[in-house]
Amino acid sequence: xxxxxxxxxxxxxxxxxxxxxxxxxxxxxxxxxxxxxxxxxxxxxxxxxxxxxxxxxxxxxxxxxxxxxxxxxxxxxxxxxxxxxxxxxxxxxxxxxxxxxxxxxxxxxxxxxxxxxxxxxxxxxxxxxxxxxxxxxxxxxxxxxxxxxxxxxxxxxxxxxxxxxxxxxxxxxxxxxxxxxxxxxxxxxxxxxxxxxxxxxxxxxxxxxxxxxxxxxxxxxxxxxxxxxxxxxxxxxxxxxxxxxxxxxxxxxxxxxxxxxxxxxxxxxxxxxxxxxxxxxxxxxxxxxxxxxxxxxxxxxxxxxxxxxxxxxxxxxxxxxxxxxxxxxxxxxx
Amino acid sequence: xxxxxxxxxxxxxxxxxxxxxxxxxxxxxxxxxxxxxxxxxxxxxxxxxxxxxxxxxxxxxxxxxxxxxxxxxxxxxxxxxxxxxxxxxxxxxxxxxxxxxxxxxxxxxxxxxxxxxxxxxxxxxxxxxxxxxxxxxxxxxxxxxxxxxxxxxxxxxxxxxxxxxxxxxxxxxxxxxxxxxxxxxxxxxxxxxxxxxxxxxxxxxxxxxxxxxxxxxxxxxxxxxxxxxxxxxxxxxxxxxxxxxxxxxxxxxxxxxxxxxxxxxxxxxxxxxxxxxxxxxxxxxxxxxxxxxxxxxxxxxxxxxxxxxxxxxxxxxxxxxxxxxxxxxxxxxx
Numbered sequence: 178x179x180x181x182x183x184x185x186x187x188x189x190x191x192x193x194x195x196x197x198x199x200x201x202x203x204x205x206x207x208x209x210x211x212x213x214x215x216x217x218x219x220x221x222x223x224x225x226x227x228x229x230x231x232x233x234x235x236x237x238x239x240x241x242x243x244x245x246x247x248x249x250x251x252x253x254x255x256x257x258x259x260x261x262x263x264x265x266x267x268x269x270x271x272x273x274x275x276x277x278x279x280x281x282x283x284x285x286x287x288x289x290x291x292x293x294x295x296x297x298x299x300x301x302x303x304x305x306x307x308x309x310x311x312x313x314x315x316x317x318x319x320x321x322x323x324x325x326x327x328x329x330x331x332x333x334x335x336x337x338x339x340x341x342x343x344x345x346x347x348x349x350x351x352x353x354x355x356x357x358x359x360x361x362x363x364x365x366x367x368x369x370x371x372x373x374x375x376x377x378x379x380x381x382x383x384x385x386x387x388x389x390x391x392x393x394x395x396x397x398x399x400x401x402x403x404x405x406x407x408x409x410x411x412x413x414x415x416x417x418x419x420x421x422x423x424x425x426x427x428x429x430x431x432x433x434x435x436x437x438x439x440x441x442x443x444x445x446x447x448x449x450x451x452x453x454x455x456x457x458x459x460x461x462x463x464x465x466x467x468x469x470x471x472x473x474x475x476x477x478x479x480x481x482x483x484x485x486x487x488x489x490x491x492x493x494x495x496x497x498x499x500x501x502x503x504x505x506x507x508x509x510x511x
Numbered sequence: 512x513x514x515x516x517x518x519x520x521x522x523x524x525x526x527x528x529x530x531x532x533x534x535x536x537x538x539x540x541x542x543x544x545x546x547x548x549x550x551x552x553x554x555x556x557x558x559x560x561x562x563x564x565x566x567x568x569x570x571x572x573x574x575x576x577x578x579x580x581x582x583x584x585x586x587x588x589x590x591x592x593x594x595x596x597x598x599x600x601x602x603x604x605x606x607x608x609x610x611x612x613x614x615x616x617x618x619x620x621x622x623x624x625x626x627x628x629x630x631x632x633x634x635x636x637x638x639x640x641x642x643x644x645x646x647x648x649x650x651x652x653x654x655x656x657x658x659x660x661x662x663x664x665x666x667x668x669x670x671x672x673x674x675x676x677x678x679x680x681x682x683x684x685x686x687x688x689x690x691x692x693x694x695x696x697x698x699x700x701x702x703x704x705x706x707x708x709x710x711x712x713x714x715x716x717x718x719x720x721x722x723x724x725x726x727x728x729x730x731x732x733x734x735x736x737x738x739x740x741x742x743x744x745x746x747x748x749x750x751x752x753x754x755x756x757x758x759x760x761x762x763x764x765x766x767x768x769x770x771x772x773x774x775x776x777x778x779x780x781x782x783x784x785x786x787x788x789x790x791x792x793x794x795x796x797x798x799x800x801x802x803x804x805x806x807x808x809x810x811x812x813x814x815x816x817x818x819x820x821x822x823x824x825x826x827x828x829x830x831x832x833x834x835x836x837x838x839x840x841x842x843x844x845x
Contacts, residue, residue, distance in 0.1 A: 311737030311769050368707040375706050375741040403645030403748050403791050407709040410734075411741025435645050438790075452783065456772075457737050 178303045180272050180362035181240035183212045185264070186226060189246045189257055190219045197222035199274065200245025203360050206335045210362070212237040217256060222246070231260070235267045241297075243359055244273035253277055261285055265294045272297040274355025274366075299358040300366045302378070309376030309415050311457055316386030319508070320418035321396040321467070322450045324440050326405065326433045328426040329496070330396040331357050333467040336496040337422070338393045340505045348391040351383050353412060357395045367397050368408045375411025383416060394418070400449050401441040402432055410453060417458040420508055422465050423447055427481055428472040443489065464511070465492040465504035512637045514606050514696035515574035517546045519598070520560060523580045523591055524553045531556035533608065534579025537694050540669045544696070546571040551590060556580070565594065569601045575631075577693055578607035587611055595619055599628045606631040608689025608700075633692040634700045636712070643710030643749050645791055650720030653842070654752035655730040655801070656784045658774050660739065660767045662760040663830070664730040665691050667801040670830040671756070672727045674839045682725040685717050687746060691729045701731050702742045709745025717750060728752070734783050735775040736766055744787060751792040754842055756799050757781055761815055762806040777823065798845070799826040799838035 184203065191197040197220075204211055204224040213229035216222075224245075229237065242264040248257070253275070261271055261279070265288045271279055279285050279296040289296050297303075319337065321330040334350055334357075341348035350357070352364025363382070370378045383392040394416050398405030423446065432438035441449075447463055454461035466489060470478035478495060486493040492503035518537065525531040531554075538545055538558040547563035550556075558579075563571065576598040582591070587609070595605055595613070599622045605613055613619050613630040623630050631637070653671060655664040668684055668691075675682035684691070686698025699712045717726040728750050732739030757780065766772035775783075781797055788795035800823060804812035812829060820827040826837035 308768075309738040311772060313771075368705075370706050371702075372704050372706050372709050372742045372745065373702040373739065376738055400744075401790060404643040404710055405707065406748055406787075406790070407741040407743075407745025408706045409741075410744040411706065414737050414740055434642075437647075438645060449786065453740075456735060456740070 178297065178299070178363060180243070180297060180359070181270055182210045182362060183239055184210050184241050184243045185229060185234040185239040185269065186211055186214045186224060186245045187242050187260070188214050188216045188220050188222050188224065189244070190217045190249070191222035191246045192249070194222045197224065197246045199356050199359055200224050200243070202356055203243065203245060206339070206360050212239045215242070215260065231263045231267050235269065239269055241270045241272050244271070244275065245359070248275055248277065251277055253282060258282060258284060262288050265289050265292050268292070268294070270295040270297065272299055272359060274299045274359050276300065300355040300369055302365060302370050306365070306370060306374040306378040306381050308373060309380050311414070313417065313458070314385035315388055316390045316392065317388070317419045318383055318392045318394060318416055319420040319422065319464070320394045320413065320416040320454070321422045321424050322409070322413065323396060323399045323424040324401065324443065324446050325399050325426065325429060326402055328424045329467060329469040330424045333422060333424050333496050333501065334393045334395045335360070336501045337505060340501050341391055341393070344505065346391060347387060347389055348393055351392050351394045353379070353395045353397050367412050368405065372407065375408060376415035379412050379415025396424070399432070400453065401446060403435055403438055413450065413453045414457045418454050418461050419458060420464040421450060421454055421461060422467055422504060423450070423463060424467045424469070426469045426472070443485065447489070463491055464508045465494065467501065467504070468493060468495050470495045470498065512631060512633070512697060514577070514631060515604055516544045516696060517573055518544050518575050518577045519563060519568035519573040519603065520545055520548045520558060520579045521576050521594070522548050522550045522554050522556050522558065523578070524551045524583070525556035525580045526583070528556045531558065531580045533690050533693055534558050534577070536690055537577065537579060540673070540694050546573045549576070549594065565597045565601050569603065573603055575604045575606050578605070578609065579693070582609055582611065585611055587616060592616060592618060596622050599623050599626050602626070602628070604629040604631065606633055606693060608633045608693050610634065634689040634703055636699060636704055640699070640704060640708040640712040640715050642707060643714050645748070647751065647792070648719035649722055650724045650726065651753045652717055652726045652728060652750055653754040653756065653798070654728045654747065654750040654788070655756045655758050656743070656747065657730060657733045657758040658735065658777070658780050659733050659760065659763060660736055662758045663801060663803040664758045667756060667758050667830050667835065668727045668729045669694070670835045671839060674835050675725055675727070678839065680725060681721060681723055682727055685726050685728045687713070687729045687731050701746050702739065706741065709742060710749035713746050713749025730758070733766070734787060735780060737769055737772055747784065747787045748791045752788050752795050753792060754798040755784060755788055755795060756801055756838060757784070757797060758801045758803070760803045760806070777819065781823070797825055798842045799828065801835065801838070802827060802829050804829045804832065
């Protein structure tokens with residue numbers, strides 16, 4: 178599965194900027210993939226791209242309409258469907274990471290078949306993956322892990338990929354969730370794979386490569402999340418990571434969605450991730466910590482990070498405030 | 512999903528006793544579910560049940576024909592299909608744990624619909640499971656874990672359930688693989704669930720219960736198996752086990768299917784399982800070790816177990832040679 182570029186970003190009837198965060202992510206990390214944005218009259222979001230009709234987007238070269246907005250109440254409205262049909266008829270594929278599948282809407286399936294276009298439901302695996310073989314492979318891999326879900330693993334991974342590329346290093350972000358897949362056009366939604374094949378799916382999307390090449394792999398969940406740690410474990414094993422970056426959100430009061438569960442201590446969390454990673458790559462080591470300090474003011478954020486850095490003995494950065502340069506510096510010194 | 516009892520065990524054209532090990536497992540652990548066995552002329556296996564035709568089995572009360580044999584080369588032969596159709600027409604459901612689905616064979620699907628019968632492919636989940644909530648629930652749970660795959664977790668769990676029931680304790684084996692499901696008629700094939708729902712599936716099949724009730728949960732894989740540890744992790748978290756039993760096969764030279772991977776040390780393996788289990792049940796503890804010593808002679812087996820018992824300070828038994836009484840004794844003392 179590889180989405181055709183460039184994209185027209187569909188913002189639909191987004192109720193606010195947050196509802197269109199997928200589109201914003203694509204615009205932020207892959208502006209070169211975006212020819213414009215499509216908004217319905219009631220749309221309250223704006224990615225800062227040129228507003229285009231379907232016809233204008235096709236003229237500008239758009240090959241795929243990417244749904245960059247959450248659908249309200251999980252329903253794909255008739256208003257959406259009529260735009261999507263117009264896009265298919267005009268020659269675009271459509272890609273979405275929604276729970277509801279485009280491929281479950283008969284009118285879209287029929288129209289896509291008629292016009293030879295594709296509907297990509299990127300949340301759902303489109304291929305069978307093998308059982309992981311655990312064999313060492315060439316190339317280097319970095320994996321982001323977390324104290325919890327939704328602490329900035331995708332953002333951190335994309336920031337590290339960008340920093341590496343800016344320095345002339347050979348690097349590829351590897352997406353393991355639907356937003357990452359829509360941003361880069363490929364990958365696997367690790368939590369939607371059949372359980373037996375989690376590690377095998379990750380081995381597949383991070384294959385052997387040149388010795389100097391880095392795969393920067395987006396982590397998922399947390400070893401300490403009682404709902405999703407199985408996904409995290411398979412992802413760690415399949416990655417065979419040389420380098421780990423811990424992601425953390427310091428103001429969270431409990432594990433996401435689990436009021437009974439406190440966040441793990443940083444050192445305990447690092448130790449557990451290291452033990453898991455070393456099963457498939459005995460040389461695995463942490464190279465830094467990425468903290469999402471958006472809920473702290475600048476003084477508090479800097480104090481927190483400075484204290485944590487002293488404790489863990491590794492670069493601690495907020496990728497949004499400071500970038501990830503110090504983590505990549507540290508990586509390059511090893 | 513709950514299979515109707517009693518069963519007619521279908522041994523088909525089993526090439527040897529091993530090919531019919533699923534049927535043998537049902538006969539061993541649930542003899543009261545079995546009215547007889549059906550064998551084709553070329554069958555080389557024998558579960559020691561009365562040989563019956565389809566008509567005889569129906570007269571004897573059989574409600575489900577259970578395919579207790581592996582299909583050669585993964586192909587469900589025409590000879591099989593004609594017997595299965597006869598069974599459906601005679602009023603039986605059919606259950607199988609094969610990779611190939613009964614529900615993918617049009618002749619069977621059509622016949623089942625026509626006669627109002629069901630085809631159960633127990634390897635594949637027949638319901639949607641929720642994301643695990645991690646909330647403590649009443650009742651007690653025991654989980655078998657392993658140094659590797661295929662070291663006797665199902666056998667040990669069934670033996671513990673039987674020992675508990677023989678003592679008048681309230682206990683239920685909870686199946687997490689296709690053989691266990693066919694034996695008991697219910698459960699979930701944990702490795703075939705979508706990754707996000709592994710722990711949630713286990714929570715679902717081991718619900719809150721009377722305080723004195725024990726769920727004896729069949730483990731899967733191993734935290735140290737590079738292909739399947741994600742499944743194991745989710746299973747441990749969903750179980751919220753009070754008691755763990757480690758299963759081990761002492762002569763294995765490498766992890767099953769992974770020539771590059773050695774088995775973990777027993778103490779390291781116990782520590783890792785305990786850490787994972789304590790995330791969702793801080794009171795989790797090991798209550799014994801179950802060793803499959805079938806590859807050792809009796810002297811070597813007893814010496815090995817005696818040395819291991821001294822090392823771990825817990826009852827160490829081979830359930831086949833000695834039963835699991837000492838593990839249940841230990842459990843009852845806690």
